[in-house]
Amino acid sequence: MHADDIRAALDQAEQDYRPTGAADPTAIIERGRRIQRRRRTAAITASAFTVVGVLAASFALMRPEPVPPAVPGPAPSVEPVTTVENSPVPRTPQMSPIPGTTPAPGPSGSPCCSITVVP
Amino acid sequence: MRFSAAGASTDTSAFTACFNRHVDSVRVTAYLLCRDRHRAEDLTQAAFLKLYLAWSRLDEHEHLDSYLRKVVVREFLTDRRRAWWRRESGVDEPPESPVVEPDREDRVVLWDLISALPPRQRAVLVLRFWQDLDVNDTAAALGCAPGTVKSQTSKALAALRARLSEGRESYAR
Numbered sequence A: 001m002h003a004d005d006i007r008a009a010l011d012q013a014e015q016d017y018r019p020t021g022a023a024d025p026t027a028i029i030e031r032g033r034r035i036q037r038r039r040r041t042a043a044i045t046a047s048a049f050t051v052v053g054v055l056a057a058s059f060a061l062m063r064p065e066p067v068p069p070a071v072p073g074p075a076p077s078v079e080p081v082t083t084v085e086n087s088p089v090p091r092t093p094q095m096s097p098i099p100g101t102t103p104a105p106g107p108s109g110s111p112c113c114s115i116t117v118v119p
Numbered sequence B: 001m002r003f004s005a006a007g008a009s010t011d012t013s014a015f016t017a018c019f020n021r022h023v024d025s026v027r028v029t030a031y032l033l034c035r036d037r038h039r040a041e042d043l044t045q046a047a048f049l050k051l052y053l054a055w056s057r058l059d060e061h062e063h064l065d066s067y068l069r070k071v072v073v074r075e076f077l078t079d080r081r082r083a084w085w086r087r088e089s090g091v092d093e094p095p096e097s098p099v100v101e102p103d104r105e106d107r108v109v110l111w112d113l114i115s116a117l118p119p120r121q122r123a124v125l126v127l128r129f130w131q132d133l134d135v136n137d138t139a140a141a142l143g144c145a146p147g148t149v150k151s152q153t154s155k156a157l158a159a160l161r162a163r164l165s166e167g168r169e170s171y172a173r
Helices: A003-016 A025-062 B008-034 B037-053 B064-081 B102-115 B119-130 B135-142 B146-172
Strands: A101-104 A114-117
Touching (some): A003 B008, A003 B102, A003 B119, A025 B008, B037 B064, B102 B119, B119 B135, B119 B146
């Protein structure tokens, strides 16, 4: 068995071969275009679904936490209200005239405009 | 030469020219691999369809031969691995079978024996002895290691020798 024997057998088979000739470039091109269109559509659909999914996931993650319902706090304590009149802090003392001084009436009759000192 | 053409019509005409240039070689290679005329046409169409789909990505015009060869061989091997109920097979013989002359009988017998080999061994013989590829190119077409090509070649030749000697012994008896 030599390589030439195999070569001769394959050459003989090639000579005896009669192709059916069914392969047609136009049909192949048409089929190829259909496949390309299908792939393009699938890619666009997949991209759209991916974008929508990513957006939905980001919205779900970024949504603020729900505010819990208001809970009533502790009851306010009742304390006596301190008014100025009842306050223990003494009020400003009333000014008393200095002995030996007489408030001189002012031109308008106001006693606090000038002080006359009596020797 | 880059095939990414400006328009679809340029692509179509370039692809048609490429088809007309390579179809005979691809068709014969497919037939030698599968020994079925109709399946050879299917393999040829599948190879050129893959070429069309990859057309815009191909850079080198010189590599088209090897690309088509690789596609045909792998399509053949993949198709052989498919489930039997999904694979169509021709059951009829060609209407006009060649008349076997005495001097061609040995070659026809040897062709029958080659056709009976496992698909991978047959592919190795077709690539190495009909396409005259070296071990590395055969390995590239099959997608395996060069050592695998050598071992498959050795096994195929041993099987052919054994079957030929069996045939001669039975003929002598």
